[in-house]
Amino acid sequence: MGRRAGFSDNAAMPDFPLAARGYHRHQVDAFIARIEGTLGRAQLFAPPVTAAEVGGVRFAIALRGYRGRAVDERLEEYVRELEAREDGERRRLSAAEADRLIGLVRNVRFVTTRLSEGYDEREVDAFLDRLIVEVRGRRPRSAGIRAARFATTRLRPGYAQSDVDGFLEHLASEIDRLA
Structure with a gap:
């Protein structure tokens, strides 16, 4: 095949x-x-x-x-x-900037889908947990956020794709702005 x-x-x-x-x-x-x-x-x-x-x-x-x-x-x-x-060209985030980004990630809430296609909740949550660790290191990468891909679900609960994609693009833009 x-x-x-x-x-x-x-x-x-x-x-x-x-x-x-x-x-x-x-x-x-x-x-x-x-x-x-x-x-x-x-x-x-x-x-x-x-x-x-x-x-x-x-x-x-x-x-x-x-x-x-x-x-x-x-x-x-x-x-x-x-x-x-x-x-080497990127600067480290300040502690205050990193804390603000971590707060954004921790406080985000996504609409849950049931019968329509959505992103697998476990994959999105695991990605956000890894992202928090990266931000704590104060050198997050916007390209890695934009490259994120998640499995989709249809019959079990999932996160609304537009919500997740919009949040990740907002976060990547913030990181670009700060760097």
């Missing part, structure tokens, strides 16, 4: 499993080639990418495309690599 996740013969390009409906393969391949070029592991034929750009990328859905979860996981790894490169 699909190919093995990992890397193909071309050492720089990941080899993603295929799905009946998945991310458009050519779009993913072109974007990853830019990332690999930005990281210096391949020749760069287009403008370099930033961690924020990787975190916000969206691909078209196509028949026999790449499995979305595998691509998303690899993109998260790229975000961490790019952020590590960009880290």
Whole structure:
């Protein structure tokens, strides 16, 4: 059905499993080639990418495309690599700024869905807990927040997707503003 996740013969390009409906393969391949070029592991034929750009990328859905979860996981790894490169340019948040962001995360409440599609509550809550730890270190990464992906639920309770997405975008914007 699909190919093995990992890397193909071309050492720089990941080899993603295929799905009946998945991310458009050519779009993913072109974007990853830019990332690999930005990281210096391949020749760069287009403008370099930033961690924020990787975190916000969206691909078209196509028949026999790449499995979305595998691509998303690899993109998260790229975000961490790019952020590590960009880290020297970012300043640490002050204790007051970090406390304010932690307060925002702790006090957020999302509308719960029952019969319509929503994000898995456990995954969102776990992500927010990890985010608090990152903010305590006073170097949160907005690209990592924008790159967050969650499983969806339909028959069991979930968080309204628009609420979660809106909050995470607000939080990422605040971090960008402070940095």
